[in-house]
Amino acid sequence: MGSWPEVGALTPFFLGTFFLAVYLLTGSSDLLHNGDTDLRYQTTQALVEHHRLWIDRPMWTDLRMHRGNGGHLYAFYGPGQVLLMVPLYVLGKAFAHHLSLPYDITTLYACRSLDLFLGALLAVVFYLFARSAGYTERISTVLTLIFGLATVSWPDAQSALEQTQVDLCLLVSVYAAWRYVLGDFARRRWLAAASAAAGAGLLTRYDFALYLPIILALPLAWRWRRQAGSGLLADVFVYVAGLVPWVLAVAAWNDARFGDPLDTGLREKTLGEPFLAGLAGLLVSPGKGLIWYLPLVLVLPWVVPRFYARCRPLCLLSASLVVVPVLFYSNLVYWHGDPAWGPRYLYTAVPYLILPLGELLGRWRTAGMGLRTAFLALLVVSAGLQLAAVSVTQWRFWYRLQAMEEHTRQPFRWGAPYYHYYWTPRQSPILIQIDDVYQIARLTFLGDTKYRFTTRPTAYTVQRHPSNPADKYPINNFAYWWVDPRHPLLGLRTRLGIAALLLAAALASLAAALSCAWLARKPPGESVVHARLITAGSRAL
Incomplete structure (x- = not known):
C-alpha cells in the first residue's frame, strides 16, 4: 500500500461508494410516498417538459398549491430540490427512450434517487467533519458507518423528502466555517464556501434561515475571544455577500410564481403549537420522540463532557445546532412532519449528536464494561430500527x-x-x-x-x-425497488442482477474503506499541530 497521503485520501471515496451502493440497493418502490415530493416532481416535470413553473393537474390540491401568475396553480416549495431533480428527470427520460421503459415510472424513480446520492455525499462530508474534529482515521470511519447505517439518516434518504438536501447544505456550511477558524483565518475561501452552502440550504427550505447566524457566529466569536477583531468586518462582508445571490434567486423564484419577491405561497398557519406540548412530542413521545428513533443519544451524557473539554468551540457550535431547531419546531403546528419516519425536522441535528460518540470510540479499551455494553446494545437496536424503516x-x-x-x-x-x-x-x-x-x-x-x-x-x-x-x-x-410488483422496471432477473452487483459493490467498498483507514498513517507532526489548533480555540471560547 502507498504512504498516508495516497491511502488515507481514498477512505472518504470508498465510504462514499459504499453508502451509495447501500442506499441504491435499499431504494424504495413507494413512488408516491409523500405529497410534498410528488408536487416538487411535478414542478420539475413542468419545468423540463413545458418550460414553466405551474402545474396543470397537481396530484394534490390542498394548501400546498396556490394560484399565482396567470391564474395558474403553483406549489409553495423552494426551488432547491426541484432544480436538482432536473438532470435526473432528463436522465430518466433518456433511459426510458433507449430501453423502452414507461416514461412516468422511469422519471419518478430517477428523481426520487436524488436523496440517495445526496445521502452518500452527506456521509462523506460527515467523515471529513469528524477528521477535522481531531478524530483519527479509524475512529472517523467507524463513526461515519454508525452515522450512515444506525441513524435516521438512512430512512430519511429513502423518503425523497428535501430534508437530506438541507442536512447536507448545513453540514457542508458548518464544516467549511470550522475549517476556516482551524486555519487561523488564513483562507477566507472557506468562509465563502460556508456562505455558499448556507445559501443553497436557504434555496431548498426557507426556514434554513434559522442556521445562518449560527454559522457566522463561529468565526466571529473565535476572533472576538482571541482579540483578533481586525478581520471581523471583512468576515461579515464575505459571508453576507455570499448569501446575496441565493437570496436574489429565492426572490426571483417567488416573483416568477406569485408576482411578488416576498410571497412564498405559504398560506396555512405554521406557528401556534403549545411549546411544551411540541417539545415533549419531539423529544420523548412514543410516536415521535427523538430518543426512540435515535437511541444512541442516550450515551451522550457520558461523552459530551470529554468532547467539551477537548474541543469546546465545536461542542458549543454543535449544541447550538441541536437546541435551536428543537426550540423553533416545538412551536410549529406541523412539528411532527408527518407523514414521515420520526421527527424529521430535527434531522439536521443528527450529525452533531453523533459526532461526540467518537470520544467513546477513542478510549474504547479503557471505558467501563457497562458503558461499552450499553453502547453496543443501543447501536444494534438503532441499526435494526433503521433497517426496519427502509424495508416496509x-x-x-x-x-x-x-x-x-x-x-x-x-x-x-x-x-x-x-x-x-x-x-x-x-x-x-x-x-x-x-x-x-x-x-x-x-x-x-x-x-x-x-x-x-x-x-x-x-x-x-x-x-x-x-x-x-x-x-x-x-x-x-417489501419496499425495495428490485422486488416491486406494482410498477417494475426491467425484468425480474435483470433487477435481481443489478441488486446483486450493488451488494457486491457495497461489500468491496466497505472492505476497501476499512483497509485504507487501518493502514493509513498520519504525516509526522500532523496530530500535534491539529491538537494545538483545537486546544487554542477551546481556551479562546
Whole structure:
C-alpha cells in the first residue's frame, strides 16, 4: 500500500461508494410516498417538459398549491430540490427512450434517487467533519458507518423528502466555517464556501434561515475571544455577500410564481403549537420522540463532557445546532412532519449528536464494561430500527392506524390538528413497523395471506381519506425497488442482477474503506499541530 497521503485520501471515496451502493440497493418502490415530493416532481416535470413553473393537474390540491401568475396553480416549495431533480428527470427520460421503459415510472424513480446520492455525499462530508474534529482515521470511519447505517439518516434518504438536501447544505456550511477558524483565518475561501452552502440550504427550505447566524457566529466569536477583531468586518462582508445571490434567486423564484419577491405561497398557519406540548412530542413521545428513533443519544451524557473539554468551540457550535431547531419546531403546528419516519425536522441535528460518540470510540479499551455494553446494545437496536424503516413502506403503518382508530371516539382524519397517536404506546410507528416487517416476511415467504391488506381501512369520507391506501402504496410487499410488483422496471432477473452487483459493490467498498483507514498513517507532526489548533480555540471560547 502507498504512504498516508495516497491511502488515507481514498477512505472518504470508498465510504462514499459504499453508502451509495447501500442506499441504491435499499431504494424504495413507494413512488408516491409523500405529497410534498410528488408536487416538487411535478414542478420539475413542468419545468423540463413545458418550460414553466405551474402545474396543470397537481396530484394534490390542498394548501400546498396556490394560484399565482396567470391564474395558474403553483406549489409553495423552494426551488432547491426541484432544480436538482432536473438532470435526473432528463436522465430518466433518456433511459426510458433507449430501453423502452414507461416514461412516468422511469422519471419518478430517477428523481426520487436524488436523496440517495445526496445521502452518500452527506456521509462523506460527515467523515471529513469528524477528521477535522481531531478524530483519527479509524475512529472517523467507524463513526461515519454508525452515522450512515444506525441513524435516521438512512430512512430519511429513502423518503425523497428535501430534508437530506438541507442536512447536507448545513453540514457542508458548518464544516467549511470550522475549517476556516482551524486555519487561523488564513483562507477566507472557506468562509465563502460556508456562505455558499448556507445559501443553497436557504434555496431548498426557507426556514434554513434559522442556521445562518449560527454559522457566522463561529468565526466571529473565535476572533472576538482571541482579540483578533481586525478581520471581523471583512468576515461579515464575505459571508453576507455570499448569501446575496441565493437570496436574489429565492426572490426571483417567488416573483416568477406569485408576482411578488416576498410571497412564498405559504398560506396555512405554521406557528401556534403549545411549546411544551411540541417539545415533549419531539423529544420523548412514543410516536415521535427523538430518543426512540435515535437511541444512541442516550450515551451522550457520558461523552459530551470529554468532547467539551477537548474541543469546546465545536461542542458549543454543535449544541447550538441541536437546541435551536428543537426550540423553533416545538412551536410549529406541523412539528411532527408527518407523514414521515420520526421527527424529521430535527434531522439536521443528527450529525452533531453523533459526532461526540467518537470520544467513546477513542478510549474504547479503557471505558467501563457497562458503558461499552450499553453502547453496543443501543447501536444494534438503532441499526435494526433503521433497517426496519427502509424495508416496509410506512404507509402500511398509516393503513393500520386508520383501521385501529375506525371504531374509537376519535376516528382517523388527515391533517396536522387531527393526529393523536403520538402519546399512545401501542400505536407507536416503531413497534408497528417492526411488526410490519414480520408480517411482510410471513406473507412473502410463507404465503400467510391474513397479512395481506386489500379492503379500505376506514369508511369512505373525503376528509378522512379519499382513496384506499392499499390501492396506491406497496403495503403488501417489501419496499425495495428490485422486488416491486406494482410498477417494475426491467425484468425480474435483470433487477435481481443489478441488486446483486450493488451488494457486491457495497461489500468491496466497505472492505476497501476499512483497509485504507487501518493502514493509513498520519504525516509526522500532523496530530500535534491539529491538537494545538483545537486546544487554542477551546481556551479562546
